[in-house]
Amino acid sequence: CPQPPNIANGLHSGQSLDKFPLGVTVYYGCKDGYELIGNVSINCTEDGLWSKPLPRCEATGCEIPEVQNGKVYGLQSTYKAGETLHFACNAGYAAEDTYEIQCQPGGTWDPPVLTCERVRPCPMPPGVRNGNHNGQGKAFFTVGTSVTYTCDPGYYLVGNAVVFCRASGNWSQP
Structure with a gap:
């Protein structure tokens, strides 16, 4: 032959x-x-x-994943590499970073684990010396709420002017 x-x-x-x-x-x-x-x-x-x-x-397909405290929006039971899937969290829960995942070659998802965490309100954002933020006087801060920092005259801001309340109950990096 x-x-x-x-x-x-x-x-x-x-x-x-x-x-x-x-x-x-x-x-x-x-x-x-x-x-x-x-x-x-x-x-x-x-x-x-x-x-x-x-x-x-x-190509090895990705099986539809389970989402802890949430649900997946997908009609297929398997997905091909490169395909994207969207998910949502149950009421009172939120994802920390993204609401979509992508099937990778080899049958894995990126990110690999989908977790919806219980939403926790954020505490008052930290103060800054020689400056302020527009969250003063608020009783609580929910996920996605933003606060903007400003500096007193004669000072300039180092870092991000806007921070966001994350689902974990922490603020994004100032």
Whole structure:
């Protein structure tokens, strides 16, 4: 038989061989992030051709994840690499950073864990020497609330002028 056929995103056990006599078996495997579909091997037949059908390698899909204290907006049970999925948190809960995840090659999600944390109000934002913020006089701060810092005349601000109350009950970095 001639050299065994190559398959996209796969390898075969005959890569280093020169001759393929009658009856020899060649085994296929897939690169990381792909799974083998079909027969794992082909044989050299009496007529000098390889047995059919050839296997193929398909990208490993991501299964729909579970969201602690939330739900996923998706109709499929599996997703292909590069596809994005959106999720939401139950009332009283929020995600710390993002509400979307992306399927990665190999069947993993990025970010890998979806967690909706109980929303905690933020305390009064920290004060700054020679400056102030516009949150003075407020009783509490909910997730997403922003506070803007300003400096007294003759002083300039180092850091972010605006901070946000995060779901964890902490402020973003000033």
